[in-house]
Amino acid sequence: MFILNPNSGTALGKYADVVEKTIRSFAKKYGTDATILFTKERAHATELVAENLTARNWQAVVAVGGDGTVNEIAKPLVGTNTPVGILPMGSGNGLARHLGIPLKLEASLKRLFEGTATTMDSGQLNEIPFFCTAGMGFDAYVGHLFSQQIERGLATYVNVSFQAYWSYKPQHFRLNGLDTNAFSLSIANAGQFGNNAWIAPEASLQDGLLDICTIKPFPKWYGTALAYQLFTRQMKSSKYIDYQSITHAVIETDIPPMIHYDGEPFQMDTTRIEVRIKPQSLKVIL
Incomplete structure (x- = not known):
């Protein structure tokens, strides 16, 4: 079918x-x-x-x-x-x-x-399943803006991202009880958003883990270096980037956040989001 x-x-x-x-x-x-x-x-x-x-x-x-x-x-x-x-x-x-x-x-x-069919993990934000990536902050904001565009494709996405970058302000999150300000908070089952933008190069679809990538506030000039790392599969822990591998996490926000799941924007109606891995839960043909 x-x-x-x-x-x-x-x-x-x-x-x-x-x-x-x-x-x-x-x-x-x-x-x-x-x-x-x-x-x-x-x-x-x-x-x-x-x-x-x-x-x-x-x-x-x-x-x-x-x-x-x-x-x-x-x-x-x-x-x-x-x-x-x-x-x-x-x-x-x-x-x-x-x-x-x-x-x-x-x-x-x-x-x-x-x-042949193999089995992969899937993730959940509260009751919302995702299979590639999900998150909140800048990525979700851009996903929301991109969804409103008539033209699709990489060029439109890059243009929307560039315009949003200059006005976007980092947000306050509590990740497993620890307060942090973040530019974005991405949850990766697969390693990339799409178009070879690798947010979590070490992510595996079969390890029973989700990779949480927190990008902390950074100077505007660092954006070029960040984009280079993203599209050359060189993202790694640094002064501005933090990775955690989890099976379960709780994210709390000051107001219900805009999220994205597999690129689809969605306005949450709660400030508490539970992130879970569902190991070996989906069969996919490779």
Whole structure:
């Protein structure tokens, strides 16, 4: 079962018919058939999985889109024997990049039909599952601004980030009871946000741990060095950067924070957020 989000990335909606034909062609080549469903709005993919999961003994439920689409499809598959597949056609494709899934459609389809299922960890912020990264602070603020843009893609994301950087002010958090001011607080299951922006280069999807990266307030001039480290996979503990590996953590804020989970912005209605790892909870095709 393929669930296609026509709003993902920069071109998927324009070429949805080509993508559909290519999927059907590959399914026929590998001696199976493809059921293809299209999402109409946010959270619709989760509904489609729930409505169709027991209709057949699916070999996989495949997300055709970005990390947000993967999140919606993977949520109801946590703890089941049905694996999620990924055809990465979003803006950042962080989880697919971490997993080494090809970004070209035909190459990712070949990997899908010839691959095998393995099991990975997932995370939770209160009751919200995430599979790649989550967090609050600057990352969530940019995610919120990015979601309001008409144009998608890396160029738009970089432009939004640059504009936000000059006016954004660090926030106060309490992480496991310890007060800290932070530019951002990121929780990594996979190592990157997407577009090869590696926030936690040492993160593993199968170690039963989440990596919390706290970026402390820093001088404006340091932003260039930080961006360089991020995109060259060189982020590490320093004067401004702190890493912790956890299975459970409590984050408290002064007001309900804006968060992001797998790039999707969300306004929380509580100031207390419990972070948990769910080891070996999702099957994924590699």
